[in-house]
Amino acid sequence: MNLAANEKSIGFIGAGIMGASLIRGLLNSSIKANQIYISEKNLERATEVTSQFSVENLSLSQITQKCEVIFLSVKPQDLENVLKEISGSLKNDALLISIAAGKTSNFIEGLLKSKNPVVRVMPNTPAQIGKGVSVISAGTFATKADLDLTKELLSSTGLVIEVEESQQDAVTAVSGSGPAYFFSFVESMIKSGVKLGLSEEIATKLAIGTIVGSAAMLQESGIDAATLRKNVTSPNGTTAAALEVFSKKKLDDIINEAMTAAKKRSQELA
Structure with a gap:
């Protein structure tokens, strides 16, 4: 993970409201559209997002092969199946940034075959206009560099705060909802x-x-x-x-x- 943020390929698995909000924020910073890829199974939604942001829609396997940073922005109930599908093809040092509400870093790490760094994030919808609050927590294998990169990527969407993961459910109740x-x-x-x-x-x-x-x-x-x-x-x-x-x-x-x-x-x- 020694590439600068503006040199990384960044993938989004799921491109719903929050995923699109984060993409918009990244594009308002130093990140270019040709660095961002999505994997969105809803074809109508995929067309909407690719047209709006000029990003490319890829398969899950293409995302894992191409991207150094992957945002897990699917619904919580879909996360387990996604992780099982991508586990075998992830780059060993790919940073996984999860915005799936309620899902712990331990849950994610337990479904991976490699010891990828995981950062759990609870963002909120004002990120769409750069006025959001994103609260981040490190997983077992996430380093300070991983947290710094996550902060850098999220900073264009608003305030970024770091807490212990045990506080994330309370964070969800305050700023997430x-x-x-x-x-x-x-x-x-x-x-x-x-x-x-x-x-x-x-x-x-x-x-x-x-x-x-x-x-x-x-x-x-x-x-x-x-x-x-x-x-x-x-x-x-x-x-x-x-x-x-x-x-x-x-x-x-x-x-x-x-x-x-x-x-x-x-x-x-x-």
Whole structure:
């Protein structure tokens, strides 16, 4: 693994939403389209991705023969069959980067015939616009160089954080599934705005603008969320009235229960 990232052939087994998001991020960095290959069994999806990114669709055996880095971006339930099929033809030093939710590096290593380095990654969908969060963990045979390469490849998609693999299920509950929580909250804000008399167009603009501005303020101000919340909440004011409803309905408990369910499901996928 001594080639620079921009000299490597990079394969994607599976080219769904997350796989395509990562391809887009790589192409926005120093990686060229002629370095990237996909193996996508859905021909309609393969045509869509190859046309959009000018990459080539190959068979699994061609991917393993050609690529020094392979992203495992299939659905978790499909990973075992894929690994069994590619195990015998992998280059011995090929780096496997798995984004299959819940699947551990031990699971992957146990299905390989060689001691390939494996890095487990939990990305999220804002990677599509370079605002994602990718959390990485080293497998048994992954070196610092493998982790550094993974960070380099993922850096164009947003923030990259390294944790112990034992924390990955919790990561899934926070950042992996997290975007959907915000989308759901915005949906509810829009629906309530319409019920309160706003047009859907205006309610949508207000809700999205508020979420975007608040997130930027949280990131850029250096002030923690609790303090920002207190700063905008006047005693006996409108915000206090709304937050009191959240408190009475035990919003903290609802969020904790939901995220615990996400973590549990990630563990079940292992």
